[in-house]
Amino acid sequence: MAKLDRLLGLVHALSETTEGLTLDEMAERLGVTRRTAERMRDIIARHFDLDELADDRRKRFLIRDSLRRVYTRPTAAEVAALQAEVDGQRAAGRAARASQLASLLAKVKGSLDDREKRRIDPDLDALARIQRTMVTAGPIATVAPETVTVIQSAILAGRCVEFQYATEERPEPRWRRVIPYGLVHGPLTYLLGKIPGRDDQPVYFRLDRMTEAMVSEALGCAPEDWNIDAWLAESFAVWRDEKYDVVLRVRAPSVPRARGWRFHRLQQIEELAGGELRIRFTTGGMRELAEHLFTWGGELAIEGPDALIAVMRERLEAAHAMLNETEPRPILSREPATGAA
Template sequence: MSFRKAADLLRLAEIAGARHGGVSLDEIEETFGVDRRTAQRMTRALEDTFRGVRTRTDEARRKYWKLDAGEARMVFAQGLREAELTALEMSIRRAERDGAARDAEALARLRDRMLAAMPGPHARRVEADAEALLEAQGFASRPGPRVRVRPDLLGVIAEALKAPQRLTIAYAGARDAAPRARRVEPYGLLLGTRRYLVACEAGGDGRPRHFRLDRIASARLEPEVFARDPGFDLAAHAARAFGSYHDAREYGEVVWRFAPEAAAVAREFVFHPDQEMTEAADGSLTVRFHASGHLEMAWHLYQWGDAVEVLAPEALRGLVAGHRRGDFPALP
């Protein structure tokens, strides 16, 4: 067996041991990027290598492979790898950078517990390798512009989202002279140039509204819980905007055409999760999607100078007119 196949088999054993219901062929295909026959060979190798593999079939006749606890503990005893510790450290630093103090503390505790369970020499080697990877990637040296958000505010919102519980927020809208109290039912957070709390007003019409976190003066957790609308999908809701700002009046088809000299670069971008790209005979690239948020689109399009043209909507085309420079020395 090759090193790559052995590593994949160990990873499959980790997944089969960690997931309560086991792992299916579809999940193996998706995780390892293999076809059905290769996934089947991997499950046979799993059964041949580990005696504690059990299988079950669900109502849809999908088969799952589960590694029992005893053998799973042996697999997990190998501890953290440097790439995994690096990912943990990067997540901690992202949380600290974004003001999510509770998330940073929880991840740090997880990291420390896992390192403490490893033999000393192994733990020191993994820590040294992970530190080298972090320095090479330069994560700490890329702060980037962001709006400050108080960690205590994020902590209260996180607690409300778990239950879920209602919140009373002191919020200053664009037309408010001072913050006023609003009782809301939180559904999630949108992270972008600015951050928004997605919530419905308690006793209101049930439509989700957006509250800018930098305009929330305070937040108080209320004792009463509420039932979220089971039909609400945060990812689908977020996809209705280009960034974090939503405006139902702007929602519609967006069409951009990138010049041939910018097409190769633009092709590497995911401008929107539902985008469609088509290439023309002249080498230009057309991108289509449906969203709102013209101002955030204009901010992004400015970076491309005159290498991009807005074909639709007309309102966005007018917004960027006069700002398409041709003297930028590089593309985004």
Template sequence: MSFAKAQDLLRLALMASTRHFGVSLEDIRAEFSVSHRTAQRMTDALELTFANVTKQTGSDRRSYWKVDDPTIAQLQPHQETAVEALEIASRRAKEEGRLRHAQALEDTRNGLMLRLSARDAKRAETDAEAVLEALGQVTRPGPRVPLNQKIADAVTEGLRGPFRLEIIYSGRSDQARTIEPYGLLLGPRSYLIAKQPDRGAELLNFRMDRIQSAKCLDEWFIPENGFSIENYAAQAFGAYHDPDQLKEVVWRFKPEAAERASEFRFHPKQTLQYQADGSLIVRFTAAGWLEMSWFLYEWGDAVEVIDPPELRDFVQGYQRADFPSLP
């Protein structure tokens, strides 16, 4: 057996011992990027190498392999990459104002370091720092509004319940509002997605930086059945939601911009279609024409709006031909 295969087998054994239900063939395929047949061979090797492997069928009718003796978990592979990942994630969380998540990531990182020997901990820390020094942070233009930690904590508590929140929101009135939180959209400006029962059943976007105070109430509510924050976010190109603008969007990138445009993920449910002349058609369904127009301006005259007509008219005449490079 090659060293690489031996390392993979050790990783598989650690996975099978630390996961409550064990690992399935689908887990192995995803973790090791292998075919179904290779995953089967890996479970065969696991059963052949370790005597304390059990196989059981889960409620999803999949087979799961479990290493029953947890002492295998004491075999610690090098943790440099895990330390790097946790530190990068912690720094990113701090930059985005998610202090609760940053603290949890730091605690996990510190717990990992405590389980290592002094020599391995020093090596992991040194190697991780070297990698972190070589990583730069691409700064996105525009404001990034930090989250108020007390408000973020109250919102998080409400989402976990789910419990209603009482908030003071700056705007036309500073009167307290009772809302039902559904989720958070994090970005340069973060939004709390919620319903305000006295205003109807419509989902509303509350800017987190405009919430002056928030208190979690001891009032449980039943969320709308089938709501998905992922699907809700996909209804907008950015943060702006408008049912009247929710239409199919079609952009055509010129042949000289097609390859560059194909590298972008404009929308989580986009489709790309190359044309006979080398141009690229991008399709998705979303609202937010103003945010789209801001983004499209960066492409100059390399992109054409096909649909909807309202967006096409909105950007017409603002395309430039003298931009020296593509985004």
């Protein structure tokens, strides 16, 4: 480990000097040749901001920042990735999420000194121009940034959240007080909450349907053993109804695609004869699962449960009605047991 020991010693020497070290001085300190010192300097320059000072005809080198700063300074690629996420959230209309990320981005940029900004600006500009977060089809919902702040403040304070809430079926807002169990981000942002004094499971409340949100005087927080990841895994997406054991059989030509796909975070994969796969998981939300399986066309078969097969038939009838025909086929309807509040 002698070479590594000498290299680390040179890093510390270059960070501790105020006047800089010449190549000859580096070689003398380390007991190596000038050529070896030159190679070590080049390696260090790849990972640290190595300043070069002119001293008559000789060059001196030093690391100006503390070593800790070197490892905490953001790179152009990291800042550009955050910038792309901010732009993507804004383009998707998720103003509240974009506002928080934009604030973080401003703080990251503000922490850079002039020399660091000059160093990353060319790369940052190039990377920011060619990176985008894809905005797909989905609901347009505007959430006030202060609503997110209120909910997060209530969670930290261990208090309930109070707000006026409206739904499509009941456009007239009604007052609600709920215990905040968490925030769930996606195409829509939801408060996962439970009404105090009831034994019901937590339900989703859409933030874009909230007004006059405030931190309540009433205490309320999720139990210590509450696991939001485990709760989310009980449903395919937002809709929550009875849970079923889902069994899907992937046909051989589509196995490579299925191996790189996640149907459910707790899925189990079984190898079958003929190169096929069987995928099993337990979940609720049969309607959302059925609509997702449309994207697989004839690439897989639904082996169970019967409830999922029935819902798939209903969605097929509904999809057929979208075709421009003079005599559309009848549409069967089915309301899920529970869903977003």
